[in-house]
Amino acid sequence: MRRVCVFTGSRADYGPLFTVIQALHDDLEADLRLLVAGGHLVERQGLTVRQVEEDGFRVDERVDMVLSNDTPSAVAKSTGLAMIGFADALARIAPDILVILGDRYEALAVAYAAHISSLPIAHIAGGDLSYGSTDDATRHAITKLSHLHFTANDASRRRVVQMGERPERVHATGLPSIDRVVSMRFLDRTELDRRLNTRLRDPVFVVTYHPATADRQGSRAGVRGLLAALDGFPDASVVFTGTNVDQDGSTVSAAIHEYVEAHRQRSIATPSLGQTVFLSLAKLASLVVGNSSAGLIEAPAVHTPTVNIGSRQDGRPRAASVVDCGESAAEITQAIRHALTVEHQQQSHFVQSPFGDGRAAPRIVSTLKAVDLGSLTPKEFFSIEQSEV
Helix, strand or coil, X not given: CEEEEEEECCHHHHHHHHHHHHHHHHCCCEEEEEEEEHXXXXXXXXXXXXXXXXXXXXXXXXXXXXXXXXXXXXHHHHHHHHHHHHHHHHHHHCCCEEEEECCCHHHHHHHHHHHHCCCCEEEECCCCCCCCCCHHHHHHHHHHHCCEEEECCHHHHHHHHHCCCCHHHXXXXXXXXXXXXXXXXXXXXXXXXXXXXXXXXXXXXXEECCCCCCCHHHHHHHHHHHHHHHCCCCCCEEEEEXXXXXXCHHHHHHHHHHHHHHCCCCEEEECCCCHHHHHHHHHHCCEEEECCHHHCCHHHHCCCCEEEECCCCCCCCCCCCEEEECCCHHXXXXXXXXXXXXXXXXXXXXXXXXXXXXXXXXXXXXXXXHCCHHXXXXXXXXCHHHCCC
């Protein structure tokens, strides 16, 4: 039986990984082990390790590695602490292969710990682009440390091969986050009101705004512009989800909580909704606003328009439901008004996600079980001139 360790460092990767974890959990030929760290273990982030356990999964190892500060220096130190903890955790788990999704610093730390131990790594969502975040370079670094690759689409697959990865080890499976959208039962408005302890009134705005770590000035301008723009829609119910554990995250979070305190009658903030509530709320909402990848990946899959602010997601493919805008209040207001038009709302009902067809998890798990692990190491650089990709 093949022992597969799946790493999750926050709600940001746990939601997209859920269907892969579930498939491995249910597969009698796989021995699933979970390594949990980062924001999952932080109280102000909602202590979302509890959600992992409530979903019926055993947490085999926990690595507490997040320092209280969110300066670049603190994040770098958190990465160092993480690597120390991951080295010990992986030694205890002794997996045959490690599965990582995405591009965050926690994922880079566990990838490097596995690399030092000569442990094969399977990476999900390599080859994507997001120029406005330091995660962009982190993602590419994880790709070079990995041996098996599952990408969102053919364009991302070509980029991974362009980085020197062998074509037969790079699979355009789609992202497993789309699987959850296709398969889940959505909560209705009554249930959402109960879980959020509020009464939602139309239009409903779901807002997720993270620091743009490669554009800190634009990031701060964006949160100011966003909150000012929301004042122009006084009839809207606004649900803010928490920021990531990132550089400058406290600045963004403080501005949002100050806004909610001043607008309690129509806005709430929660550190983490959980995937079921978030997707149900996104489906119910009139639009998703912010700079999260969820606005480009999951929102189009539930046919809800997105207002995407600033540079954080530059480089990712867009569905026609996405409206891009700058960081000023005037630009954000104009984008929201456009997204709320009948024409754009109707157009959004017919978009298709550029990130998959809802069948990624079975493809990923099948490959994880079948691949000859001995053939994955040592890695050799694949020169693009050798073959057509």
